[in-house]
Amino acid sequence: MLKRTLAHSVLAQLESLQPLSAGCVEIRAQLLGLAGRALHLLAMQADPLPPYFCWEDGFSVGAKLSRLRSLEQEAENKSAKAFLRDLPAFRAAPEGNCKKGESLRRRMVLAQRYLAQTSEVLLQCLQVALDRGLLGLAAAASLEMVECIGTLDPVATCQFLALSQSCTASEVMRGILSTAAANTSSSQLAALLQLRHQLQLQDRTSASLLASVEQRLATISKAWQNLCVTEQHFNLLHKIPPTYRVLFLHHSQDRTRLYGAAYERPKYQPSAKGKVQEVGGHCKVIRVTVNPAALSDLLASAQQSYEQMQDQIFSEDTTQNTGMVRPQVREPAQPEGPSNVILVADKHLLELPLEGLSVLQEGAASSVSREFSLQMLFNRLHRAEPEVKKEGRSRDFKRKSPTKKGVKGVLRVIPPDCITIDSDGFSQAEWEQALSSCRGFFFYGMESFLSHTLVERLVAMNLPDCQMMVLLHLTRSYESLQRHREVSESKSTSQLSLEKPVQTAILLSLVGVQSIVANQWPTSLQDNALRASILWDNLLALGTPIGKTVRLLQKMESSEVAEPGKAAPVHLPRPSLLQFYSPTCLCHWAQPPGLVVSLEPCRDRCPCLC
Numbered sequence: 001m002l003k004r005t006l007a008h009s010v011l012a013q014l015e016s017l018q019p020l021s022a023g024c025v026e027i028r029a030q031l032l033g034l035a036g037r038a039l040h041l042l043a044m045q046a047d048p049l050p051p052y053f054c055w056e057d058g059f060s061v062g063a064k065l066s067r068l069r070s071l072e073q074e075a076e077n078k079s080a081k082a083f084l085r086d087l088p089a090f091r092a093a094p095e096g097n098c099k100k101g102e103s104l105r106r107r108m109v110l111a112q113r114y115l116a117q118t119s120e121v122l123l124q125c126l127q128v129a130l131d132r133g134l135l136g137l138a139a140a141a142s143l144e145m146v147e148c149i150g151t152l153d154p155v156a157t158c159q160f161l162a163l164s165q166s167c168t169a170s171e172v173m174r175g176i177l178s179t180a181a182a183n184t185s186s187s188q189l190a191a192l193l194q195l196r197h198q199l200q201l202q203d204r205t206s207a208s209l210l211a212s213v214e215q216r217l218a219t220i221s222k223a224w225q226n227l228c229v230t231e232q233h234f235n236l237l238h239k240i241p242p243t244y245r246v247l248f249l250h251h252s253q254d255r256t257r258l259y260g261a262a263y264e265r266p267k268y269q270p271s272a273k274g275k276v277q278e279v280g281g282h283c284k285v286i287r288v289t290v291n292p293a294a295l296s297d298l299l300a301s302a303q304q305s306y307e308q309m310q311d312q313i314f315s316e317d318t319t320q321n322t323g324m325v326r327p328q329v330r331e332p333a334q335p336e337g338p339s340n341v342i343l344v345a346d347k348h349l350l351e352l353p354l355e356g357l358s359v360l361q362e363g364a365a366s367s368v369s370r371e372f373s374l375q376m377l378f379n380r381l382h383r384a385e386p387e388v389k390k391e392g393r394s395r396d397f398k399r400k401s402p403t404k405k406g407v408k409g410v411l412r413v414i415p416p417d418c419i420t421i422d423s424d425g426f427s428q429a430e431w432e433q434a435l436s437s438c439r440g441f442f443f444y445g446m447e448s449f450l451s452h453t454l455v456e457r458l459v460a461m462n463l464p465d466c467q468m469m470v471l472l473h474l475t476r477s478y479e480s481l482q483r484h485r486e487v488s489e490s491k492s493t494s495q496l497s498l499e500k501p502v503q504t505a506i507l508l509s510l511v512g513v514q515s516i517v518a519n520q521w522p523t524s525l526q527d528n529a530l531r532a533s534i535l536w537d538n539l540l541a542l543g544t545p546i547g548k549t550v551r552l553l554q555k556m557e558s559s560e561v562a563e564p565g566k567a568a569p570v571h572l573p574r575p576s577l578l579q580f581y582s583p584t585c586l587c588h589w590a591q592p593p594g595l596v597v598s599l600e601p602c603r604d605r606c607p608c609l610c
Contacts, residue, residue, distance in 0.1 A: 003233070005042075005045075007041050007042045007045070010034070011039070018031065025207070026132070026137075029125055030137060032124050033129075033137055033141050034145055036118050038115070040118045040147065043111045043112075043114035043148075048108060054149075054150030054151060057180050067138060068441070072185045078205035089463050105471070122145050125137065125138075126141050126142065126163075131512065133214065133229075135168070136167070137165040139163075141260075142160045142167065143161075143252065143253075145165065146161050146259060150285075150382070151285055153236075154283040154284055155263075155283050157261065161248055161259050162233070163229070163246060163346065165250045166374050166375040166376075169375070169376070170229050172347050173227055173372065173510060176503055177193070177510060179497075179498060180507060186460065187457065187459075189459065190456060191462070195213055196214065196217070207550035221460070222510070223459055223507075223510035224462070225471070226375075226509070226510050227526075229375055235402050235532065236377075236378045238265065242264070242266065242280070244264070244340050245282075246261050246342045246377075247260070248260060248374075249349055249351075251295075251343075251346050254292065255295055256292055257287055257289055258288050259287050260285065262282060263282065264281060266281025267279045267280050270314060295348060298352070299351055299352075302352055302562075303351075304520060306522065309521060313522050313524045314476045339366040341365045342368075342369050342371055343355075343368065343369070344371045344372070354366050354521060356554075366548050366550050367547025367548055368554065368579060369550075369580045371581060371583075375510060380582065381579075381583045421434060427456060428454050432457060432458075435466065436462075436463065439465050439466060439468075440468060440469070441469045441470070442470045442472075442532075443470065444473075444532050445472075447480050448500075449504060449518075450504055450507070451484055451487060451488075455456070455498055459507055459510065461511050463510040463511045463513055465512075466512045466513045468582075469508060469513045469518070470535060471519065472519060473519060474501070474521070475522070475523055500528050501519065501521075501579060505518060505579060507533050515578070515583075516581040516582065517535070517546070517582075519531075519578060534553060535553070547580070550578055550580045
């Protein structure tokens with residue numbers, strides 16, 4: 001007879017509520033999640049080992065890849081007895097300690113049974129939650145599974161950690177999408193999002209009506225498609241190319257714990273006997289305790305530094321000369337091997353310049369990109385092939401010379417399939433037509449890119465053919481500051497928050513842009529001009545991989561830049577770190593893919609790009 005505890009009373013109460021959840025899927029998912037949590041607490045109470053023991057390095061199976069096994073198999077008595085034989089109580093124990101050893105064995109077996117029940121209930125919760133799009137409940141259940149498995153099975157833990165992060169990221173992106181589409185008269189997407197929100201608030205909502213609205217959203221909106229997380233998520237990790245090394249960083253909901261995972265898929269090569277041999281591969285998971293207040297202070301300090309940098313750069317740009325010499329930058333040699341690192345971080349860590357971490361600077365990574373979740377990474381990797389467009393479609397715009405309205409010179413030699421436009425006086429309809437018809441977009445201008453277009457119209461667009469978007473923005477002049485203040489008067493605080501770098505990247509990723517290169521911090525006019533020149537030369541003229549080009553710019557702060565005709569090296573003054581969202585780390589741009597170049601006139605203080 002089991003001893004009655006508070007956890008048993010909770011389970012009994014949850015069991016009695018099962019009939020009440022028959023007509024509400026959300027309540028059923030909540031009950032399953034709470035039951036799984038209660039069973040996990042019982043397992044930790046019965047286990048003779050402390051809860052943190054399964055996260056110790058000594059108990060980990062190491063970095064060797066293992067197959068995804070259920071916790072029911074881990075609960076086999078054979079494994080439990082094999083482990084107990086190594087305990088001190090079972091090694092040459094005196095006759096009087098046999099009873100104590102037997103008690104420990106019973107507690108271990110009971111804990112394993114509780115864990116098996118926990119995994120079964122939590123998996124049921126995940127199935128119900130993912131089937132109905134209850135991402136918050138799915139994220140909590142997945143993270144509970146991470147706590148149950150620990151380092152016993154690194155691949156399984158990494159699977160559930162990635163699922164929890166994808167669900168949490170999709171919820172955050174849903175909120176950003178709803179903010180951008182707040183005006184229901186702007187598009188069909190905005191009207192359907194508002195209708196869905198109202199249906200969810202009603203107590204007696206027809207499940208068929210809500211499903212019909214969500215199905216319609218998935219049909220018309222690329223953004224909504226990218227937000228969907230299903231049970232197929234468990235297959236995504238094994239579809240990552242073996243040349244990528246994925247690092248997951250995710251906080252718990254209360255931000256008291258930070259979970260990390262490093263994953264590299266193994267390669268399969270034929271052996272001498274005709275069998276397939278597994279080569280390489282790496283998977284390791286960790287959990288550390290963090291201070292939520294320290295994280296809040298760090299984020300506040302980063303925001304303060306952002307504002308101070310913006311003010312300082314603006315004051316310097318108003319006094320510096322505009323004559324700028326283009327330096328010759330030489331790319332350092334990179335060693336061979338898997339060197340494409342993808343940082344999959346949560347919303348808090350994405351606000352920080354992760355690319356500047358010393359561990360990444362010291363490593364041999366030829367490209368470092370960031371991502372919101374494994375789901376978004378998979379969406380970028382596996383895209384439908386773009387339709388072949390009729391020749392001349394991307395040339396319907398009237399070519400506008402960038403020398404007009406105060407812009408000095410031209411931006412290098414414009415390839416035949418590229419179009420140069422002047423963002424001043426460019427109507428919203430022209431913006432939409434330019435974005436929807438191009439495969440690459442290069443923006444060089446003042447303030448935030450989203451301050452030049454209507455965000456509510458942008459999120460309603462589908463841009464599956466846009467393979468690359470470069471945003472060299474976040475510079476400022478007196479004229480741009482005045483214009484931005486006038487435009488911002490009619491916007492709310494939540495709408496202005498969409499112009500932040502991370503939020504901008506989220507919106508562009510949702511509408512289908514595959515690769516995004518953008519300034520993450522305020523930058524000076526001189527630095528932005530140099531950055532534009534290097535990107536233009538390497539991506540189009542030289543055909544350098546986009547990942548290597550961006551990595552070169554990210555490391556320029558410690559690189560020596562030599563002026564032509566001078567032997568003494570000079571250092572680039574305070575370059576801003578770029579944020580890079582892309583799975584195409586080895587992509588070459590051998591032929592310009594219908595690139596649209598947008599230039600905003602900066603009057604007589606903008607450095608010449610010719």
